[in-house]
Amino acid sequence: DADVTQTPRNRITKTGKRIMLECSQTKGHDRMYWYRQDPGLGLQLIYYSFDVKDINKGEISDGYSVSRQAQAKFSLSLESAIPNQTALYFCAASGERGSRSGEQFFGPGTRLTVL
Amino acid sequence: GNSVTQMEGPVTLSEEAFLTINCTYTATGYPSLFWYVQYPGEGLQLLLKATKADDKGSNKGFEATYRKETTSFHLEKGSVQVSDSAVYFCALSDDGGTSYGKLTFGQGTILTVHP
Numbered sequence: 692d693a694d695v696t697q698t699p700r701n702r703i704t705k706t707g708k709r710i711m712l713e714c715s716q717t718k719g720h721d722r723m724y725w726y727r728q729d730p731g732l733g734l735q736l737i738y739y740s741f742d743v744k745d746i747n748k749g750e751i752s753d754g755y756s757v758s759r760q761a762q763a764k765f766s767l768s769l770e771s772a773i774p775n776q777t778a779l780y781f782c783a784a785s786g787e788r789g790s791r792s793g794e795q796f797f798g799p800g801t802r803l804t805v806l
Numbered sequence: 807g808n809s810v811t812q813m814e815g816p817v818t819l820s821e822e823a824f825l826t827i828n829c830t831y832t833a834t835g836y837p838s839l840f841w842y843v844q845y846p847g848e849g850l851q852l853l854l855k856a857t858k859a860d861d862k863g864s865n866k867g868f869e870a871t872y873r874k875e876t877t878s879f880h881l882e883k884g885s886v887q888v889s890d891s892a893v894y895f896c897a898l899s900d901d902g903g904t905s906y907g908k909l910t911f912g913q914g915t916i917l918t919v920h921p
Contacts, residue, residue: 695849724908733895733913734850781849794840795909797849 694718695798697782703804710769712801714782721786723765724795725749725757728779737780740765772805779803808833812896812912819886819919827881827915829870829896837898839863839872839879840909844893853881853894886919893917 695716704710714723722741726734736749738757746757754776756768769776779802783795813828831837838857842850854863859874868883879896896912 731913733911736908739908783850794852794855795850797842797851799849 694720694796695782695784697780697798697801699801700799701802703806704772705806706773708772708805710772710803712767712780712782712803714765714767714798716763716782716784716796718784718796719762720784720796721762722784723759724783724785725755725765725767726781726783727751728781728800734781737767769803772803774805777803777805808837808898808900808910810896810898810910810912812894812915814915816916816918819917821888821919821921822885823919825881825883825886825890825917827894827896827917829879829881829912831877831879831896831898833877833898833900833910835900837900839870840897840899841868841870841879841881842895842897842911844895844914846892850895886917888919888921891917891919 698713724739725737727737728734735751737751737755738749740746740759743759743762758766779800781800782798785795809832811830840855841853843853844850853868854865854870856863856872859872862871870879870881872879893914893916895914897909899909
């Protein structure tokens with residue numbers, strides 16, 4: 692079974708619309724992350740959360756917001772989508788108890804297109 | 807701040823050729839180093855890791871050695887297969903070696919292997 696799941700997998704929307712991307716994980720990880728992937732730019736961190744009460748901005752948080760509804764759920768919102776937010780979005784989780792490796796587990800991604 | 811620089815791609819090889827993808831980093835403290843792989847249409851998955859200087863990570867025939875003196879973590883494989891075609895990301899976690907932390911990614915290197 693997949694550890695980290697994302698919904699939807701694909702979404703096409705129009706400029707100005709509010710969009711929510713959802714992420715769930717099943718292994719009890721403490722930390723969760725949202726990344727954006729653009730061709731040739733690798734992954735850029737949008738927001739991260741070390742636990743339910745701790746939310747932090749990443750490198751490119753402008754235009755995005757997040758909510759950590761529970762330890763297992765971390766959603767990303769685009770309040771008013773714009774075309775340059777067209778990208779592949781990944782959720783990740785880390786922090787298995789006793790782990791020292793820093794390994795992150797990634798979801799399958801959401802392809803978002805803003806027209 | 808932390809940064810990771812990977813050799814530019816794309817890299818195109820014939821099956822059974824030798825692969826090297828260079829990765830150098832800049833970090834404070836004592837980072838852990840990772841190689842992640844992204845197969846077409848999928849999320850990232852951990853390929854190998856090294857948590858301290860001179861450690862060698864290995865998996866699926868791939869190897870990388872943590873070289874603190876040259877701040878490098880080059881990925882190598884002696885004989886690539888068509889199924890190795892993917893995007894490879896070098897990353898570091900600058901967490902002082904004590905706990906899991908945020909990842910800083912390189913820009914990714916596209917590898918294509920032809921029969």
